[in-house]
Amino acid sequence: MKIGEIAERVGVSTDTLRYYEKRGLIRSDRHTNGYRDFHKDVAERVRQIRLAQSLGFSLTEIEALLSTLDSTIPVDQLRQVLDEKLTEINQRISQLKQLRAAINLRLEQACPLNVPRG
Amino acid sequence: MKIGEIAERVGVSTDTLRYYEKRGLIRSDRHTNGYRDFHKDVAERVRQIRLAQSLGFSLTEIEALLSTLDSTIPVDQLRQVLDEKLTEINQRISQLKQLRAAINLRLEQACPLNVPRG
DNA sequence: CTTGACCTTAGAGTGCGCTCAAAGGTGTAG
DNA sequence: CTACACCTTTGAGCGCACTCTAAGGTCAAG
Known part of the structure; x- marks a missing residue:
């Protein structure tokens, strides 16, 4: 192409x-x-x-x-590198969830009767 | 400070x-x-x-x-803006999960006996 | 009263990830 | 043969988010 x-x-x-x-x-x-x-x-x-x-x-x-x-490095080396990357991604996911929680919190403060989503 | x-x-x-x-x-x-x-x-x-x-x-x-x-905008306007941001964050989380899945897949290909984590 | 660690400003410089410009070659349609 | 859309290269320029430099003010310790 x-x-x-x-x-x-x-x-x-x-x-x-x-x-x-x-x-x-x-x-x-x-x-x-x-x-x-x-x-x-x-x-x-x-x-x-x-x-x-x-x-x-x-x-x-x-x-x-x-x-x-x-x-074409050995499988166990590949696994190690990718596991590290997965850990990093999992961290980012939980950080995003943190951010989401902070926003939801702010929303509840502004409007106590509403139930947060997520 | x-x-x-x-x-x-x-x-x-x-x-x-x-x-x-x-x-x-x-x-x-x-x-x-x-x-x-x-x-x-x-x-x-x-x-x-x-x-x-x-x-x-x-x-x-x-x-x-x-x-x-x-x-100090009205609560319903605030809610709307924050809801949009939450949607964006949720999208990012699922994109990260996509990336994680892609890496896990690659790991399984390299090493079929292992069970992916996540 | 000087040394040294802190603070101020304005403005220049840096690295990243493009983005554009210039000058030219390729390929197809009319 | 010409027009036009595509491709090539080199090198300059740009916006973002800093980062550094220069020239100077503040303040506590010795």
């Missing part, structure tokens, strides 16, 4: 895709004319990158995680 | 606190000598700002949320 096709599918600019490639987050082959040729799986990969980014992970962190997932 | 005390308590720089004040996220009185005098509640407020930031919210978003929480 050409760069414009991926860009339109995922909803990012072609500049962003070239930037991600330069950073090593995605890869491409080349057509004989020099155009990039992306495997269609790249679209899903970029979606995951954008998801992780929106959740507060930096490209450097995402890069590290993806390269671990891509690597 | 002087700016350095708040900074040390929360673990941010004094520059960051001055920046937040300029942006309107926090307030201070002044001593007669010109030094800022922060109410001690500001420490907790700054902690909440850092928490929200680490979860992917921009200062502009946080500013909007905090000014709503600070305001």
Whole structure:
């Protein structure tokens, strides 16, 4: 797939895709004319990158995680790295729940009769 | 409290606190000598700002949320704004769970006998 | 009365993650 | 052959959230 096709599918600019490639987050082959040729799986990969980014992970962190997932390191090492990431994600979930609780609390203060949702 | 005390308590720089004040996220009185005098509640407020930031919210978003929480608008308007924010937080939680599921899946592929945690 | 840790301001600089501009090559339709 | 949408590269520019620099004021201890 050409760069414009991926860009339109995922909803990012072609500049962003070239930037991600330069950073090593995605890869491409080349057509004989020099155009990039992306495997269609790249679209899903970029979606995951954008998801992780929106959740507060930096490209450097995402890069590290993806390269671990891509690597052929021993399974127990992979498990260790991913377990750490899962712990981090679980922490973030509970932090978000904290934030939610704080907002609910403020809502109850303002309006004691209402029952908080969540 | 002087700016350095708040900074040390929360673990941010004094520059960051001055920046937040300029942006309107926090307030201070002044001593007669010109030094800022922060109410001690500001420490907790700054902690909440850092928490929200680490979860992917921009200062502009946080500013909007905090000014709503600070305001004396009618309760039903407040409820509406906060409900929207709660919906957003719930979405983020489920996105994080998605990310966690994706990692767990990858872990199972690498190591079929293990049971995923979460 | 000086040293040193704190505070003030204005304004410049930094790193991240894009985003745009310039100058040019490719490919298809009319 | 021309127009036009696509692609290429290099390098500059931008907004965000700080972070640092310069030049100076405050204040308690020795």
